[in-house]
Amino acid sequence: MTTQQAFSTPDLSALSLSQTFSPTVLTHLKSIASGRHPLPAPQLQELQSCLSTVNHDILSQVPNHAPSPQRQHKPANHTTKFPLDLKDLAEYMTSPQGYAMMPLVETDLSYPISNYFINSSHNTYLTGNQLYSESSTDAYKNVDVWDGDEKASSLDSEAKVEEKKHWFRPHFSRSPSARHRKPFSEKDDSIAPSSSGADPLSLPTPWQSASTAVRAEPRVLHGYTLTKEVSFREVCVAIRESAFINSELPVIVSLEVHAGKKQQEIMVEIIEQTWKGMLVGPSTDECEQLPSPVELRRKILIKVKYVAPEKVNTKAAMKATRPSMGRRKSSSSSSSDSDNQGSVDAKKTKSSIIESLSALGVYTRSYHFKDLSAPESTVPCHVFSLSEKKFMDVHESHGPTLFSHNRNYLMRAFPAGTRVTSSNLDPAVFWRKGVQIVALNWQKIDAGVMLNEGMFAGSGGWVLKPRGYRGQSRGQHSGISDESQADAIPHKQLSLSIEILAGQDLPLPIGDRKPDGFSPYVKCELHVEKPAERSGAAIEGGGRSTNGEYKCKTRTGHGMGPDFSGERVVFLDVPGVAEELSFVRFKIQDDEIGKDDLAAWACIRLDRLKEGYRFVQLLNASGNMSRGMLLVKISKSLV
Numbered sequence: 113m114t115t116q117q118a119f120s121t122p123d124l125s126a127l128s129l130s131q132t133f134s135p136t137v138l139t140h141l142k143s144i145a146s147g148r149h150p151l152p153a154p155q156l157q158e159l160q161s162c163l164s165t166v167n168h169d170i171l172s173q174v175p176n177h178a179p180s181p182q183r184q185h186k187p188a189n190h191t192t193k194f195p196l197d198l199k200d201l202a203e204y205m206t207s208p209q210g211y212a213m214m215p216l217v218e219t220d221l222s223y224p225i226s227n228y229f230i231n232s233s234h235n236t237y238l239t240g241n242q243l244y245s246e247s248s249t250d251a252y253k254n255v256d257v258w259d260g261d262e263k264a265s266s267l268d269s270e271a272k273v274e275e276k277k278h279w280f281r282p283h284f285s286r287s288p289s290a291r292h293r294k295p296f297s298e299k300d301d302s303i304a305p306s307s308s309g310a311d312p313l314s315l316p317t318p319w320q321s322a323s324t325a326v327r328a329e330p331r332v333l334h335g336y337t338l339t340k341e342v343s344f345r346e347v348c349v350a351i352r353e354s355a356f357i358n359s360e361l362p363v364i365v366s367l368e369v370h371a372g373k374k375q376q377e378i379m380v381e382i383i384e385q386t387w388k389g390m391l392v393g394p395s396t397d398e399c400e401q402l403p404s405p406v407e408l409r410r411k412i413l414i415k416v417k418y419v420a421p422e423k424v425n426t427k428a429a430m431k432a433t434r435p436s437m438g439r440r441k442s443s444s445s446s447s448s449d450s451d452n453q454g455s456v457d458a459k460k461t462k463s464s465i466i467e468s469l470s471a472l473g474v475y476t477r478s479y480h481f482k483d484l485s486a487p488e489s490t491v492p493c494h495v496f497s498l499s500e501k502k503f504m505d506v507h508e509s510h511g512p513t514l515f516s517h518n519r520n521y522l523m524r525a526f527p528a529g530t531r532v533t534s535s536n537l538d539p540a541v542f543w544r545k546g547v548q549i550v551a552l553n554w555q556k557i558d559a560g561v562m563l564n565e566g567m568f569a570g571s572g573g574w575v576l577k578p579r580g581y582r583g584q585s586r587g588q589h590s591g592i593s594d595e596s597q598a599d600a601i602p603h604k605q606l607s608l609s610i611e612i613l614a615g616q617d618l619p620l621p622i623g624d625r626k627p628d629g630f631s632p633y634v635k636c637e638l639h640v641e642k643p644a645e646r647s648g649a650a651i652e653g654g655g656r657s658t659n660g661e662y663k664c665k666t667r668t669g670h671g672m673g674p675d676f677s678g679e680r681v682v683f684l685d686v687p688g689v690a691e692e693l694s695f696v697r698f699k700i701q702d703d704e705i706g707k708d709d710l711a712a713w714a715c716i717r718l719d720r721l722k723e724g725y726r727f728v729q730l731l732n733a734s735g736n737m738s739r740g741m742l743l744v745k746i747s748k749s750l751v
Contacts, residue, residue: 144725155723206727214721225522226522230549232524332347416472481496507545535553538653606718606750614674616743632671638662638697640686640689689750691719714728726745
């Protein structure tokens with residue numbers, strides 16, 4: 113699934129209207145053009161502007177019908193009086209200006225990176241469930257699949273944080289945009305050639321090598337499961353080749369390391385070789401403020417457990433070599449996000465992460481979360497990673513402090529380990545608490561992934577937070593905000609009416625091949641902030657990805673081009689709506705006995721939802737671009 117999929121509009125100079133539109137859609141367009149169901153006045157002005165310029169960027173894709181390169185500027189003398197020229201109306205309706213989702217304005221990229229929501233995926237390398245699915249590097253470069261454990265999402269698509277888990281089997285961990293993870297104890301990080309001549313990296317357990325010409329390299333896998341593994345080197349290559357195809361904005365790779373010292377040294381070698389010129393240089397000074405995305409263009413940031421540099425202390429070293437007269441104590445450490453240890457104290461504790469690997473985390477140092485009053489919570493470059501359950505606990509115990517922290521410092525939230533089917537949390541709940549990196553299992557198209565599409569569509573993976581959610585600023589920007597979540601952003605009362613006119617080229621549910629048996633209906637859901645989110649009370653559902661708080665559906669139609677005859681779905685006087693953090697979700701489902709299968713969907717952030725007669729572009733049930741669209745009329749009021 114991708115947030116950077118560009119739809120292409122048909123070339124109306126090459127196709128007749130009857131070839132371009134289904135009979136039901138064309139009938140409604142004729143009614144609009146004739147003035148029987150006229151465009152609202154603001155949309156008439158938009159139509160005039162559209163016909164006067166050449167702006168045919170595409171938001172729907174029709175194979176074999178690319179826009180004509182010979183299309184010339186239209187004169188600015190087109191009438192906006194009814195009846196309208198039907199072809200002019202059709203050109204406008206199939207241009208970016210005619211779609212229900214408003215194109216993004218250019219994002220201000222000059223704020224520190226903590227002031228942005230960042231598109232993220234979880235366990236990126238996995239292709240299915242979290243227990244026994246295959247692994248692939250395609251997830252790191254496939255525009256249609258995003259996922260990661262570090263922070264994942266399809267790099268070609270816009271994912272800007274990926275997660276990787278590194279083990280020695282050899283193995284590994286990761287994060288900006290696709291799938292991953294878990295740990296196991298490494299008994300031996302050396303390797304040996306196979307006596308059978310088979311590829312040594314295919315052996316299931318660690319082994320030793322008598323030859324230095326053959327060595328094992330770390331692998332990325334989801335530990336303690338039956339999921340398959342993938343080469344760490346191959347993942348690094350895939351990221352290098354895909355990271356900046358669609359956007360030059362920085363990519364964050366989150367490492368969860370369960371490899372031994374020798375394997376970590378190999379990881380550092382692979383990273384420095386593969387990402388040469390893309391890494392942020394080591395910092396000689398303590399980070400006092402995070403850089404901005406524009407300062408990090410075409411850079412890969414590594415989020416890894418922080419280990420304080422070793423200090424030379426002769427007396428301490430001599431003391432450490434003396435035999436201890438007391439009882440021997442054993443110690444162990446984990447490098448998972450939930451167990452990452454780090455401290456700003458001078459005292460240095462044992463760590464499983466070597467310093468050369470830790471040093472790669474320049475602006476994204478992973479610290480183990482203790483509480484929000486710990487000294488490391490004010491280190492500018494720290495990142496706390498919290499599971500969804502832990503996050504909810506902190507929300508209920510220290511809600512205002514949590515929101516204040518996330519104005520100035522990075523935080524990552526990730527799905528619970530019990531989500532073995534690759535289901536998701538509700539990312540909007542976490543965004544509304546200011547969390548920048550909300551990692552999702554992109555393997556499954558559910559409400560969480562749909563909301564993520566609504567947030568990041570067309571953004572390049574970085575979305576500037578609303579004003580009251582921002583913290584440190586620089587240059588021409590004003591000072592630090594001190595609002596709570598309740599008053600950081602205006603909350604209004606919403607009335608929303610959506611008339612569903614008709615559908616065209618609706619995709620069939622996965623596995624269906626018979627359009628005659630397709631009985632689609634449209635379900636609209638409104639996802640808005642719950643009062644408990646602002647008060648610090650327990651949030652119903654615990655932040656799980658669920659249906660919208662308000663929902664309504666149409667009657668059932670028939671076939672891939674159904675006529676819904678202007679049936680209305682209405683949401684009246686909805687209180688406490690923050691437009692920039694609320695979403696409208698459209699789902700096309702097949703009316704069947706038992707479960708109604710998903711056929712297509714779209715999700716639009718409320719502040720980008722345009723009024724008037726619009727086409728809603730649809731993704732199919734796999735999250736890929738489709739030719740499908742809904743013709744709707746939208747009326748929106750916020751007071």
